[in-house]
Amino acid sequence: MLFGVPMPLFSSGRRPLSPGSRAGLGAALVLLALVSAVELADGGMVNYVGLVAAAPFLAAAFASWRMVLAVGVLSTVVAGGFALTGQVVSLAAVVNVIGIGLATAIAAGVAAIRQRQAEQIAELSKLAAVAQQAVLRPIGPQVGSLAVAGRYISATATADIGGDIYEALDTPYGVRMIIGDVRGKGLDAVRLASIVLGSYRHVAYERSDLRAIVADLDRAVARSVGDEDFVTAALVEERGGTLTIVNCGHPPPLLLRRGQVIPLEPPAPAPPLGFMPVVRPRVERLEPGDRLLLFTDGLGEARRDGEFFPTADRAWRLLGHGTVGDGLASLETALVEWVHGRLDDDIALVLMEYAGPRPVSTTAVPSWEVGAADH
Template identity: 85%
Template sequence: MLFGVRMHAFQSGRRPLSPGSRAGLGAALVLLALVSAVEIADGPQAHYIALFVAAPFLAAALAPWRVVLGVGAGATMVGAAFVLAEERVSLDNAVSVVVIALATGIAAAVAAVRQRQAEQIAELSRLAAVAQQAVLRPLGPQVGTLTVAGRYISATATADIGGDLYEVIDTPYGVRMIIGDVRGKGLDAVRLASIVLGSYRHVAFERADLRAIVTDLDRAVARSVGDEDFVTAALVEERGGTLTIVNCGHPAPLLLRRGQVIPLEPPAPAPPLGFMPVVRPRVERLEPGDRLLLFTDGLGEARRDGEFFPTADRAWRLLGHGTVGDGLASLETALVEWVHGRLDDDIALVLMEYTGPRTGGGCPVPSWELGAAEA
């Protein structure tokens, strides 16, 4: 009966209590009931009412301050009732009732501080989620001649924010993609990732040559970071069935074709953005049904007991069937199982499938292929 009355009083006209608040309230009420039962069984003289002081502090661990005040008020009234029921009121017991009342105020203050900190943390988490969503917009499912899916796997279960980035855009020069990894973590990494993506979303529509885009992005990074900061990146363009890749210190994409997994290594290595990379494009002809996996180095560094996740060996079995979204889900499941749920770094994944040539016209030939075409 006491429990029902208290729950009604706390929830009347207010939003329902959270599971944690209900647990704290329930534990405090159980403590009050147990101590009361012991006092009743012990006889008319109160010996244990000082234990009631623990009830508001127990509630303060999980419940809001208003609930703590209610619990403390109940504990004070029950303690006072036991004292007044004594044949001869004990000074020690009377002081105990006053101590319960004072402890209630302290516990309510503690609960208020804890609740305010929890709300601030929750707000920061929401802001982090908004920042991450602003950086990593949803992809696909269809961009030009490609079906596309993206996935971000955070190394920290409580934080979905990091410096990995990706974008896919349908431009006048074909479908263009970027995947990158900012050195570092946290808000500084997100800030730099947003700068790179903001620049890319602009210049991808303005520059006909991927190498010019790399130059623009390198300048944007150099203006925004210190001497030791950088961004690895791979830029990909699909134009009329021709796949062109330029790589700035980033893991090579994997081409999945008829059961084979082909790493698309660059013709020559180039440093990351921020170190003035000079890139050489790699050009491949696509076949309908080809899939391309872009990923950040968190995938290549995922390991258990010193053994790295066998991405290339398992890529076709995990990614070669179903939709591209299903493939990424399978890859994430296998990866998390491999590392037993403990990742050392965030991972960004983009999987695209070439569905065939456009109808109703094509796209210009890349500038570095003009000589070959004229010949």
């Protein structure tokens, strides 16, 4: 009786069963098989059939409500078959069959509620991903004369999204990049991230000095947040082979040069955006083949068993090969393996490579062009 029911009864639409649905269905069928075996071994006495009421609840833990109804119908048929074919059709057996039907209705309701909540979470996750993508536009593979790649590593697959930001722009003042980390998570963090990036995308083309950009972003943050909210950020400008960095409470970028990894610490510490930072630029002369890694503090805080990921020790081996996109992919793989797939914070990464000076143009070179050819 148990195995005579055609399997199409259990299919929900044309889509294949999910792993959860298969697990719930499998557990329910195993229970039905066990109870049937016990009843058959009991010699026709209907003593254990009431146990099959648990079958639809097992299915309800994972499967859809339609699947739960199918399991419940099968459970009721199995229980009714034993009740009718037993030596005595007792009142207890009839009550058990009715109870299994009621249990099926309750389990289907539970499954419907669980399925609706799962769909809402999936929709929130989709909206979160869309919001994140709207804030973080793809960058690279070429921005001005630099090869650039960006990567966002999320710590969770739910709708709890963070405020890590990055951008790279080819402006009249050279290639300018920003990486930052908004305090907090969720939609408030995304809102502030969008404000910072929106302001940066405007003023990066208007201000000739990175310190002026910092002042503009600081005012934008101060107008938009409370007293305890802030944004750490590092701004980078490459102009004619000269690298200028200003840092507002952010982890220092790492310069990869000829097998060495050099943290580019700021000349003096400065607070995050929102706390009126006064920054002092750090200036470096780039060499062909130099790479620069910008990252948020989720990378520095990634750890397993209390041991932090050795970013500086492994950066050259992971980031110094292939394209900049290959390098970031290798870093992400090594990082996820290090933490066994469990990150505590989102991570934004930007890797750029300086190939060398641009070919000398025959047109006039603006007076502000640092590192231009001598005339």
